[in-house]
Amino acid sequence: MSIGVEHDKGMSxxxxxxxxxxxxxxxxxxxxxxxRRLQGHTDIPLNDLGRRQAHRLADRLAGSDIxxxxxxxxxxxxxxxxxLGEALGLEPALQSAWREIDLGDLEGQDGVETxxxxxxxxxxxxxxxxxxxxxxxxxxxxxxxxxxxxxRICRDHADRTVLLVSHGGTLKALIAHLIGLDPVQIxxxxxxxxxxxxxxxxxxxxxxxxxxxxxxxxx
Numbered sequence: 001m002s003i004g005v006e007h008d009k010g011m012s013x014x015x016x017x018x019x020x021x022x023x024x025x026x027x028x029x030x031x032x033x034x035x036r037r038l039q040g041h042t043d044i045p046l047n048d049l050g051r052r053q054a055h056r057l058a059d060r061l062a063g064s065d066i067x068x069x070x071x072x073x074x075x076x077x078x079x080x081x082x083x084l085g086e087a088l089g090l091e092p093a094l095q096s097a098w099r100e101i102d103l104g105d106l107e108g109q110d111g112v113e114t115x116x117x118x119x120x121x122x123x124x125x126x127x128x129x130x131x132x133x134x135x136x137x138x139x140x141x142x143x144x145x146x147x148x149x150x151x152r153i154c155r156d157h158a159d160r161t162v163l164l165v166s167h168g169g170t171l172k173a174l175i176a177h178l179i180g181l182d183p184v185q186i187x188x189x190x191x192x193x194x195x196x197x198x199x200x201x202x203x204x205x206x207x208x209x210x211x212x213x214x215x216x217x218x219x
Contacts, residue, residue, distance in 0.1 A: 020202060021200065021202065022164060027077040027167060028049070029047055036111040038109050040101060041074065043076075045075045064088070064161070067157060068160065068163070069091075070163070070165070081094070095149060098164065098165075101122065101170070102136045104134045150174060150178075195218065
């Protein structure tokens, strides 16, 4: 799979200010993942299976030319990143920019029923003028913090391979932004596998999505 578009004009046009590769890893499983409850900003730790998944991903990435690890500061992503960092000899930089979208009072609800009612959550948020749940986050604010996080990667890790450990919705929104996919079409991207790996390669200013939702390390 390879999808590419011209780099966003709002970003740096200096090709030396782009990362070489972004490796995008979703966090390991939590009990709320298992029961299909919406998590958002709710801070749920990995369960035992989630930790085993993270160790399997660490085995897969061992020996990779990864220069830095960034991760969401929510515990499920931070713990996944710590396991990966120990295998790679790197200290993850935890940043709130990479958190999942805040779903307000929808958090904790049954994800299957809620997505059936609202449509695919991130796509629905992109269509909405405000947050989906009371006290939650608008897609505009969610998207702005993701773009700001990506721009920091460009500044700090130009021409390097960076591993980003985050959440399904966040990674889909970042991928959509970089390949030029309309936000309301984000539901076309599937990142359902815990510790799934996706890859964006940057060549001549064109982000190429070369891997999406790969969980072969769990087989």
